Amino acid sequence: MRFKSPKGTRDFYPDDMALRRWIMGKWDDVSRRNGFVEYDGPIFEDLDLYRVKSGDEIVDQLFHFNDRGGRELAIRPEMTPTLARMVAARVNSLPKPIKWYSQPRLCRAERPQRGRLREFFQWNIDIIGEQSELADAECIFVLVDFFRELGLSPQQVEIKLNSREIVASLLQAAKVPEEKQPAVYAALDKRDKLSAVAFEELLAKIELENGQKETLKRFGEAAGLEGLNSIATFLRESDVSTDGCESVRKVIEYLGAFGASDYCQFDMGVVRGLAYYTGVVFEAFGKGGLRRAVGGGGRYDQLIENMGGPSVAAVGFATSDVVIADLLAEFDKMPSTTESIDYFVIDADPSVFDIVLNITSKLREKGLSATFSYQRQGVGKQFKQAASRNAGRVVIVEGNFDTSKAVSVKDMATSNQATLMLDAFLDNPNCKIEST
């Protein structure tokens, strides 16, 4: 019987692990320089925590189990419920705005596809306790900052933003009956992925009146400032609130001041499936062949209260290591993550091998990485090992070490090599090596 990793999970061999660390390191760097602090919670929670947010249907989509006391528990499929729980518990003592980030390992009982596994790491950025559009804009800026950090240009990734309020106003102006609104939200959200014909078929299925369909077709593709203006004009003429348009306009203005507007654009095609979004919503897309969403978020001002917490404004986004890795691969931005070691210590003669171990341990004590060959073999073979481990320097313990107390140190990059007294070398292992 030979086992493999379960469906939708990954083994992280050292090369894979290096990439994962690299991506998560970028998440750390970008979060911190944007003023976010890290939090985490348990990897499993009460199943009810997710039921409260998403209803019973969610239960089939996550991994759950009972403990020996009969408690219903679930491996976390998302971070927001945990965040809401933690914020609710201390909301009065936390300085506002709360700017927190997390990089949880999550599990979902889904059918795996590219970019979508059963176990993955997610980057969550949230700003809680701030209702101004400044918070929406800053979240989006963090995403832009991250893309720039990865070396991805506005030609390669874009962020589309919209507001749930605009969609609601538009449906109000078009007099779409309330029971048909969820289907219309879903149709608008899919519009970018569909052809014009398929979009029309979808609208036909909802059985809207012709006027309503015309309005949706007319504005469903609205994008950019012109699109935003045309919708605002239409809403004003229809005597319906334009607050959503104003929100988006403000966010775009702030993004301009942040110097990030080259990545961002209003787009009516982003609605997001989740019912709990209340205001600005946004989604990032790769503009290569895959054209998939690579992250998204929005404002969820009611959610924490609905989950039994205090009434507090919130906005955030998430993206996963899986889609980020795909994005990097697509645009040839994969980092080189070769492991290297500071020192490789070799013996010129097996009789001085104990000195090799001694020097290795002293280098390690100084915080330098150092290793050696497990086999007693020729200098040439040991050098090959040093090279294959990407050693920065090689220390050669001379065969006559007992009398000379000297070692040769070779800088592998410059090929410079010098013979030094061991004590002097250990006092300053990183001293400059000049050929003698």
Next chain:
RNA sequence: GUGGCUGUAGCUCAACGGUGAGAGCAUCGCGCUGUGAACGCGAGGGUACGGGUUCGAUUCCCGUCGGUCGCCCCA
């Protein structure tokens, strides 16, 4: 959960239903008892799993498992 496509070595790929399933890269050993390369020689390692058809199956069929594309969903 559901439908299509797919599965050969660690990776990328060969092999008409017919000898003992090959190659490149990677790994290990040797050439190479005082310096990394290149090269040469050699070794290890595989038909995802289980059935069926057949004289004979990597090849055809069924099931399971995995991957992938779409649907559902997308927190």
